[in-house]
Amino acid sequence: MRSTRIITAVEAHAEGEGGRVITGGMPQLRGATVFEQMQDMAGRHDDIRTLMLREPRGNPALCCNALVPTQNPAADAGFIIMEQTEYPPMSGSNTICVTTVLLETGIIPMQEPVTTLTLESPAGLIEVKATCKAGKVERVEFLNVPAFALHIGVPLDIPGQGTITVDIAWGGMFYVIAEAAAFGIDLIPENGADIVRASEAMRHAAAAQYPVTHPENPAITGPTIAQLTAPPSDPETQGRSAVTVSSGRFDANRPHALTGALDRSPCGTGTCAKMAVLHAKGLLEVGQDYVNAGPLGTTFTGRIERTGTVGDYDAIVPSLSGRGWIYGLSQYTLDPSDPFQRGYTVGDIWG
Numbered sequence: 352m353r354s355t356r357i358i359t360a361v362e363a364h365a366e367g368e369g370g371r372v373i374t375g376g377m378p379q380l381r382g383a384t385v386f387e388q389m390q391d392m393a394g395r396h397d398d399i400r401t402l403m404l405r406e407p408r409g410n411p412a413l414c415c416n417a418l419v420p421t422q423n424p425a426a427d428a429g430f431i432i433m434e435q436t437e438y439p440p441m442s443g444s445n446t447i448c449v450t451t452v453l454l455e456t457g458i459i460p461m462q463e464p465v466t467t468l469t470l471e472s473p474a475g476l477i478e479v480k481a482t483c484k485a486g487k488v489e490r491v492e493f494l495n496v497p498a499f500a501l502h503i504g505v506p507l508d509i510p511g512q513g514t515i516t517v518d519i520a521w522g523g524m525f526y527v528i529a530e531a532a533a534f535g536i537d538l539i540p541e542n543g544a545d546i547v548r549a550s551e552a553m554r555h556a557a558a559a560q561y562p563v564t565h566p567e568n569p570a571i572t573g574p575t576i577a578q579l580t581a582p583p584s585d586p587e588t589q590g591r592s593a594v595t596v597s598s599g600r601f602d603a604n605r606p607h608a609l610t611g612a613l614d615r616s617p618c619g620t621g622t623c624a625k626m627a628v629l630h631a632k633g634l635l636e637v638g639q640d641y642v643n644a645g646p647l648g649t650t651f652t653g654r655i656e657r658t659g660t661v662g663d664y665d666a667i668v669p670s671l672s673g674r675g676w677i678y679g680l681s682q683y684t685l686d687p688s689d690p691f692q693r694g695y696t697v698g699d700i701w702g
Contacts, residue, residue, distance in 0.1 A: 354684035358403065360415075361456060362679035363448040365491075366649035368616035370448030370675075371403065372430075373417040374458070376683075380419060385429040386473040388419050389438050390570070392431055398693045400433040405694025408683055411435060411598040411612035411701055416445050418458070426471035427459055435598040435611075440474035440496075440571055441523025443619010443651065443671050447491040450479050451675035454488050461486065472496075474523055492672035495620070497659055498522040498627035499666035501563050509556045517553065519561055521661075522624030522669075525573025527557035531581045531593070538581045538593045540613075540646050547611045550577035550595035566662025578621045588642040588650060592625060594618035599702045610702035616673070617645035622653045623669045630655060630667050637667075649673075 359375035421429035565571035629635035
């Protein structure tokens with residue numbers, strides 16, 4: 352067997368969302384922070400992201416993480432998050448996957464009944480508490496970066512759809528958020544294709560009409576991701592959401608083409624962004640749980656731990672918890688004669 356690259360990974364998911372974790376085979380990245388390492392990876396080693404997320408090794412709904420060294424003495428490990436079209440600064444489901452992998456594989460020693468650790472994400476330090484039993488991580492709770500709303504109840508003109516009302520908020524990524532009822536869509540898995548089309552059209556329009564920049568890091572811009580929300584269908588939850596992870600460039604001339612996939616989980620940063628919006632509207636208070644259900648009916652539990660500010664914006668500091676599972680161990684190789692050195696996409700599922 353010939354191979355120019357061998358990448359070792361642990362396959363995991365958090366409440367249904369795949370979050371592959373690369374544990375070996377990464378190049379040495381430049382940068383004093385994980386954010387700088389992420390920028391270096393995007394500039395010099397983006398072929399790893401596409402190789403691991405595109406076919407034949409990946410699929411439109413898959414995310415990937417790379418464990419990287421951290422120079423921050425307060426952090427136990429660092430990780431870079433990869434999606435189909437971007438490097439998100441933060442991700443809840445991926446934080447849960449990374450924590451589960453670090454502890455269950457022994458990279459970081461597990462302490463029962465609770466292991467505490469600090470991870471350095473591109474968005475900053477994340478304090479994590481993992482509930483553990485018999486060698487299994489049963490639940491991961493983390494204190495997310497501050498979340499805040501930038502626009503509340505603004506009109507968004509979507510070609511072919513008309514004008515709808517949206518909110519734009521940061522929860523670790525910049526989201527444009529709207530009620531699914533504005534599109535006449537029920538948030539059930541069978542409507543996944545319609546949800547993706549509407550969400551991508553909304554994201555494309557919001558990026559043009561309401562561009563935003565993080566007040567503490569001008570390199571982070573958006574909105575880059577869209578979320579549709581709906582009232583709860585289960586009395587044990589407070590809301591439902593469907594987040595679309597883009598898998599290609601939206602084409603305004605082909606608005607009905609699929610260019611993304613549903614996040615299979617309730618989406619951690621999306622839940623935090625929604626909580627910031629609810630708090631700004633006076634609908635969610637400090638200390639109040641917000642249980643959010645995703646397309647599969649699985650849930651993340653969010654809570655506003657305290658309030659603060661980010662730049663000129665009122666912000667919340669949210670915690671989020673959910674469950675993760677390891678389902679495989681993998682070694683990926685790359686034959687030098689393989690014609691698809693960066694993976695490939697085909698329009699039947701990629702748009």
